[in-house]
Amino acid sequence: MLQQNTHLIISTSTDLLRIDYRHILYIQSDGNYCSLFQVGGVMRLVTYQLGQVEKMIAAQLSDNAKNFVRIGRSLIVNINYVYYISVAKQQLTLCDNHQATYSLNPSREALVALKTLIEEEMKH
Template identity: 40%
Template sequence: MDAISILVVEDDPIIAADIESSVNRMGYAVTEKIAAGKEVLPAVRRSRPDLVLMDVQLGDDIDGIEVAHRLNQEFPTPVIFLTANSDRVTFERAREAVPAAFVSKPFDVVDLQRGIDLAIRNFSRQDQPEASDGDSVILQDRIFIRDTRRNLFKVEFADILYIQAQGNYCDIFTVEGKHTVTCNLKYLLTRLDNYTFVRVHRSYLINLAQLDSVGEVYLHLKGRQVPLSHGYRIDFLSRLNTL
């Protein structure tokens, strides 16, 4: 399970280092520290961060607000503005860029963590009519899961082998391990890629991309066995490209 990745855009190296240290202690990963607005889009292309922490006032010709507008057009990514400037004009300009959150400088660590949490959750709800449960946040190609310390970590859909229902909980199995979320299997199926994930049993979903072989009553995925129910067999086999 990979930590949420964050790009830091701050032209003061001392503040940038402080942000990186704080973010790392929260359990998140800093992809890069960028000082100039013109460097942000290339950095996003390289590392595709989950979130951008951006100072409004940067030292070059492009400020953080203009950069956020460009990100919205090319690489929609949640942006948290860090700013020491509270004047009305700057605030109105910044609001037009639709940031995920504002954090005042000098920043408070608690405010920063709350801003990150809010940004991830709000961004992931865009174009989704149904809210997520309390322990997971779902995007188009990944799910964010809370660990025991209440930090959010991501699991890419491509890394999921199968999902097993346990009443009102679901266990998500990947090659690396198991992660538990508080929601039922029906809810997860509506949020996952229906072309890739298919129900094969009352209590199981599998990732077709991870399927190795099909038996009479079991499916095999990277050394794991998942039961194939008779009631789901016909629909499941219709999803396979067989010769």
Template identity: 25%
Template sequence: MIKAVIIDDEINAQDLLEKTLNRYFPNKFNIVEKCNSVDSGVLAIKKYEAELVFLDIQMPEKNGFELFKYFEYIKFEVIFTTAYNQFAIKAIKRSALDYLLKPINHLDLAESIKRFENRNKGNFAHKKLSLLLENLNVNDQNVSKIAFPTIDGFELIHSNQILYCKAESNYCCIKKIDGITKTVTKTLKYVEEILPATSFIRIHKTYVINLNYVVRYNKINKEVELTNGEKLPVSFRKEEEFINAILQNN
């Protein structure tokens, strides 16, 4: 059984999550302790050598992100639980970490558990959580590297290395300025949401481009040319927004 710790200052939220886990995932989790603060959570994780931590972000004395200051090396996986805070959610996504919105739905929980079981095969927890702490301390424009989920694990790419992103069914291909293409196991919509909005824009249902690498726009052909010579289509619906973004970017 997977040793899990629940950290949440709301007793009702603790109990509901425990009951949901026991009901939908019988004999899979051993909830070794339920804690109502970061400090008690740290003690429980170390005492039981927890493999998975369900961590609330908003707590009165210390927020959930402060938990990681107490570990020199992080061996456990984390699923964040939160009711709001869009900035934190974006930082969590950029670090290839998982989160659940309260009230927690058992279907969303099942998806998170599935991802936990798949990624638990490789020990990426420390890298992802270190990246999260970096991204929490910068604004959207100065975001650190982004962890993009791949079939093998995740790929760390700085946003300024990305030329454009292309939809490939439920996956997404990321074309870098060095010519290398990486396949990400997320949709273009997901990738678009975690990229800095100041530099990236959707120009077509298939493409999101980095405005910093635009060379010219052909209004007749409705094509944008990038620094590597590639020409990508701009849809009629996206043209005005794209032109405005180019003017603002310069």
């Protein structure tokens, strides 16, 4: 039997991607498509816009959806992999369990919002 609320399923007319949310590092908008980056450096292109994937995450992952945060217009990140935020350098670094790092450059405003969110979460 499948565990509920731990896997994101993205289905098209020809493909189905089923991935444990804990293996998703971030999702980046690429026009009408999204690139889904996974632990271990695997990248999958999906034929949905970022807003559609964001809705899938909310609908399918229930409480686990809180692990994902929309960063500006082009990114959704799994906050469990946030390693370093530099507002001054406009840099976000994610680190996966394989010690690989991923450097992203979201907007300054998006970084401030993410930094604040993580700081607030730390207080609880």
